[in-house]
Amino acid sequence: MYKINTERLIDIFLAVITAGTFLVLYMPIVVNSIFSLVPSDRKGIHWEEASFEWYWRLFENESVISAIKATLLIGVIAVVIATFLAIILALYVEWEGAVFRRTIELLVYFPFLMPPIITGLSLLMYFDRIGIPRGEITIIIGHTALVLAVLYRLVLTRLRAMQYTLVEASADLGATRLQTFRYVVWPQLRPAVITGSVLAMAISFDETLITVFLAGDTTTIPLRLWGMMRVGFKPEINALVTIVLLVSFIMAIIAAIRLKSPEGNEE
Amino acid sequence: MNYQLTRFAIIIFVIAVPGVLVIFPIGNFFLMSFWQMENNQIVKIFSFSNYLYFFSSPAYWGTFLSTLYLCLKVSVIGVLVGYPVAYFIWKRKGWLKYLLILLFILPLFMSYIVKIYTMRAILDLSGILNKLLVAIHILQEPSRQFIYNQTAILITMVVIFLPFIILPIFLSLERIPKNLVNASSDLGAGTLTTLRHIILPLSLPGTISGALFTFVLALGDFVTPQMVGGPNGFTFSRVIWSQFGLAYNWPLGAALGVILFTTALFIIISAGLASQQSKV
Numbered sequence: 249m250y251k252i253n254t255e256r257l258i259d260i261f262l263a264v265i266t267a268g269t270f271l272v273l274y275m276p277i278v279v280n281s282i283f284s285l286v287p288s289d290r291k292g293i294h295w296e297e298a299s300f301e302w303y304w305r306l307f308e309n310e311s312v313i314s315a316i317k318a319t320l321l322i323g324v325i326a327v328v329i330a331t332f333l334a335i336i337l338a339l340y341v342e343w344e345g346a347v348f349r350r351t352i353e354l355l356v357y358f359p360f361l362m363p364p365i366i367t368g369l370s371l372l373m374y375f376d377r378i379g380i381p382r383g384e385i386t387i388i389i390g391h392t393a394l395v396l397a398v399l400y401r402l403v404l405t406r407l408r409a410m411q412y413t414l415v416e417a418s419a420d421l422g423a424t425r426l427q428t429f430r431y432v433v434w435p436q437l438r439p440a441v442i443t444g445s446v447l448a449m450a451i452s453f454d455e456t457l458i459t460v461f462l463a464g465d466t467t468t469i470p471l472r473l474w475g476m477m478r479v480g481f482k483p484e485i486n487a488l489v490t491i492v493l494l495v496s497f498i499m500a501i502i503a504a505i506r507l508k509s510p511e512g513n514e515e
Numbered sequence: 516m517n518y519q520l521t522r523f524a525i526i527i528f529v530i531a532v533p534g535v536l537v538i539f540p541i542g543n544f545f546l547m548s549f550w551q552m553e554n555n556q557i558v559k560i561f562s563f564s565n566y567l568y569f570f571s572s573p574a575y576w577g578t579f580l581s582t583l584y585l586c587l588k589v590s591v592i593g594v595l596v597g598y599p600v601a602y603f604i605w606k607r608k609g610w611l612k613y614l615l616i617l618l619f620i621l622p623l624f625m626s627y628i629v630k631i632y633t634m635r636a637i638l639d640l641s642g643i644l645n646k647l648l649v650a651i652h653i654l655q656e657p658s659r660q661f662i663y664n665q666t667a668i669l670i671t672m673v674v675i676f677l678p679f680i681i682l683p684i685f686l687s688l689e690r691i692p693k694n695l696v697n698a699s700s701d702l703g704a705g706t707l708t709t710l711r712h713i714i715l716p717l718s719l720p721g722t723i724s725g726a727l728f729t730f731v732l733a734l735g736d737f738v739t740p741q742m743v744g745g746p747n748g749f750t751f752s753r754v755i756w757s758q759f760g761l762a763y764n765w766p767l768g769a770a771l772g773v774i775l776f777t778t779a780l781f782i783i784i785s786a787g788l789a790s791q792q793s794k795v
Contacts, residue, residue, distance in 0.1 A: 255706050262603035266615075269600050272674055273622045276633035279643070333532055340529045348530070355533030361783055363735020365752050366776050369759060369768065370544035377543055393536040450624050456738060461759065470628045474738070477632045489629045500624035504617055 277493055283486045302487035312488060315472040322384060322468065323452035326391035327399075327445050333392070334399035334444070335437065342407045343415075353400075359458075360397035367393065368461030375462070382464025390458045395448035399441070406440035443506040450499035453492075548769035557765060565770030575754070579774065582751040585665060586733040589672045590726040593680040596673070598722060601684035602714075616685055623678045631742045634671040638662045638743065663745025671743050672733050679732060680725045687721020688714070720792045727786035731779050751775060 285300070306312055337356060341349050359367045367390065375386050410433075418428040456470040463471055469492055476485045548565055551558045569575045604615045622630070637643045638661040645657035661667055691714060699709040737752040744750070755775060758768025 258706055259603075259606075262599050262606075265596065265599045266603045269596055269677065270618065273619065273677060275637065275643075276630045276674070277622070277625055279637065280629060280633050336525065337529055337532065340525060344525075352529065352533055355537045358533075358537050361731075363731055363752070363775065363779050365735045365737060365755060366544075366772060366779070367540075369755070369772050370540040372759065373547050373765060373769065374540035374543045389536070396532075396536070454624065454626050454628075456628050457735070460738075470626065473626070473628050473632070477628075477635075477742070485632075489626065489632070492626050492629060496624045496626055497621065500621055504620075508613070 281490045306487045315467045319468040326388045327448045330392045330396045338403040357397045359393040364457035368458040372461040386462040390462045391452045399444040402440045402444040410436045447503040548773045550766040552764045579751045586730045589733040590730045597680035601681045605688040667743040676729045683725030687718040691717045723789040724786040
């Protein structure tokens, strides 16, 4: 009787901590979404005046629109380049028995493991030295270095699960290496590449600490938000924030579902 | 012939990618830390003066040490909160377990800058936290002690980095074979005994490596101190960041960066070693 009671108590105690933590983690997100719909001032929150007005106003803001465009463009290009690099690196490391295998892997994971400030400032000084002006291109390179680790990891895991005999069979049947890749390897890699791309896109979409070093005059959504927040609090910011959260949320959910399901099973 | 050429091209490519993205920038960054700034110009003369400057000025190494202490607090509080949460989720069954862990990881993907911004609004004098504490009579009137100081940085970092600590702890709990736990309870051990003798020791390596990674994240964060720390909330990364902004002293920034880099590398290697200690 005594034992059962203690166990119940422990469970209740843990449930309370978990629920509390959940509230703390989601409070910033929920608070933001509410204030983007409901106006508030010193007198309090005006629940009855809730509207989507701030969302419409946001779309009339040129600088916000251009930040959204730049962010998406940078993300897509960085993810495409990183995917391409990740596939080549993974194929080489896994099947060709790379010479510096461990070193290459370590370097690929490096920008992901190191504090972003290190990646940011080292790339900044490097681009400055070789004379590439800061802008979209430098951000794309920075993001590519960052998301390469994720894509490489997912592609490599998928490749390890695949039987190499399939490739040999394809070669025996007279397929060229390109044909083997196109008809045998790629269909196997595709789920991992899609999952990785969504995950990488979500990371790129939110990246701030590297981007701020490499941006120059270019503005991405996180940088735009940072700038708007320094000036002050406006419902317009909350509206943009809610959209940003929603997009990140959807991308994360897609990646999570794909990672869990058998077709996209990675780790 | 053609195949040989392609192969060679691929090898060059495979070596070039990490070279361009990592080795050259990091090499250049180390080199820069030995140069100087004179009359707003970078002078390429090799010397240790930036490092000597760091060690001789208490303002710099004092900030460095207090930042390490801050990151330690973030990690320790993270584990104290994160472990019970991970344990509770791990104890759930079936779909509920995975739904819960998903819900606790999702905030990772929710705009970092937005979280800091909202934390500032929550901790502010007129924020929700103060309203709540006054409403339940813990405080007589709204207090400024939660915003624009080191406490604000600590609270915000814990909230932002908590998912990074819950996930590795959960994963290391998942790796504990269920039959060990069952055997323990078959032999008559209660929840607490099993926790102390089976679960805690086996999940310790994962917990330590999670805590160390959180430490590195906190160490490299310069936006949180800037947004919620106010004039008194200086951390080492914020000092480095300022060298690339207003202070404009890249060589000094690089030298401070090398110190940060070395510290982070040491911690990451420790984390790697800790996770190799895992017995399951």
